[in-house]
Amino acid sequence: MERVQSALADVGADGISFAAEISPSGRTVLYLLNPSPAVETGNGPHPGSLILVQGSVPEPWRRLPDSVPGTVPAPSMDLALLERTLRERLPGATGATEAEIAATEARLGVALPDELKVLYRVTRGRWQDWGGDYAAANRVVEAIGCELFPLDDLYIADAPSRPCPWRFAATEAVVTPLDAAVQGLVGSPGWIAFGDNGGGDRIAVDLTPGPRGHVGQIIVLDHEQSIGAALLAGSLTDLVVNQRGDWHSDHRSDEPPAVAWINVRSLTSVQAAVHPELEVLRIGVWDGEPFSLAPVIGLPRLRTLTAYPGTLADPSQIAKLTGLEFLELGPEEWRVLLDAGAVPRGLSAAAIEVHGNRHPLPITAIANELLALWNRPPITQTLIEGHLGPAA
Structure with missing residues (x-):
């Protein structure tokens, strides 16, 4: 062989x-x-x-x-509360510089939402910053509610990032009900993946929500699915402060x-x-x-x-x-x-x-x-x- x-x-x-x-x-x-x-x-x-x-x-x-006119951030979004909570949970963490954030925005071709900037100003999510200390890495996971990608690993979860063989992909359909929080897409230029739930499911900020969603809501891209995403939290503040863990999907293609x-x-x-x-x-x-x-x-x-x-x-x-x-x-x-x-x-x-x-x-x-x-x-x-x- x-x-x-x-x-x-x-x-x-x-x-x-x-x-x-x-x-x-x-x-x-x-x-x-x-x-x-x-x-x-x-x-x-x-x-x-x-x-x-x-x-x-x-x-x-x-x-x-x-296009969904009239969508706005969730009432739970609170930049000050988000930063205060993160700094209390992660004292002494190494945050990203403005230059590092700007470089990431230039690479992605999109401005990072304010909540995501607050998060990375508190912690960069780099393994090197923890000096090989697994306990320190785990504290970041517990503080945020997911495994955080370093800035260099942030990516746009668009359709090309979610490849699928033709014979399976051709039998899917994009369906977004009028009461859906998340659009039933394969991917979107407004989905910024910044973490993982530890089981292979990607965590992303959603800047292109469905009719009943909010700009900046947090969604989950199930690694066992080729299309659609599920709502995890109304905002990054909601995810961190309230330790959201359950998610549900509106999508049925x-x-x-x-x-x-x-x-x-x-x-x-x-x-x-x-x-x-x-x-x-x-x-x-x-x-x-x-x-x-x-x-x-x-x-x-x-x-x-x-x-x-x-x-x-x-x-x-x-x-x-x-x-x-x-x-x-x-x-x-x-x-x-x-x-x-x-x-x-x-x-x-x-x-x-x-x-x-x-x-x-x-x-x-x-x-x-x-x-x-x-x-x-x-x-x-x-x-x-x-x-x-x-x-x-």
Whole structure:
């Protein structure tokens, strides 16, 4: 295995897919499927999402915050109380200089909110300042309510900072209810991440709140989620003084009407999913008759369709879904579209849904046909033949 890893490292590859055919006599054929820069990592030997348009990202990753006029800081914001509380809890702490704060603002391209400046003027959050004293570091965590990033590690928690494979990201939707405190975004240029809760969830100041939120509120970006954030505290003062620890999320991107599931446990017809706001239609495991897509033809916002193999009565109907940017189908359904020249040319990415023990070479061939339609780099194959000797 180390020889294989070394060979991959020599060519700058993270991994390689392969299939081996070994006969009882020992004759062996090894197929190496060399990665394409246009293909994401998949499950086993099968390709992941095919990036048909270079640099493309799903719609939720392109979404910027909505303007919410009239949002103001929370009543709990109190700069004097915040500073006094921090200095009482962290006597003798080393704070950041104005030059260090200004350098951070220049690097981020945004002015730090006043509460965050107060925090860093009291403590810089640098490990060097604690002289390797874990107890001192823990006192900072207890004083603030999170693990504080040093100024050099502050970052804007925008959409690019939260990458996600196409086949998962394309099935998300940005939804912000009218009573939401936090916008249901992937990320925002107004989310400044400054800490961690110790479990991998990022803590950020929110300068682009939802309709019922406050400018400067504190939010949590759950590391197990690819989209949305949860409200932790109305302000940094509230977080520090009241030691807020519980958080809740308003965001549900997997509910109708934006996202609809059709399967044995959810909706039972395509007609039931029809809504002007429908963005994502997912057809899963189904025991009944295959579905017609006629009810969703012409819906203005439908951009993603995923269909479990064998669930579509007429795959050629997909050609009429002109707004699709992502399509995931089984190999047979892709074969119908390819043979008919009916693959939607507005796609930015695609995926092949493979179930069961399918040989990877025919699947790779379909992937390469799709990549060729967009003049994207194919998955190349290397064939190695040999003999292992007869079985013992």
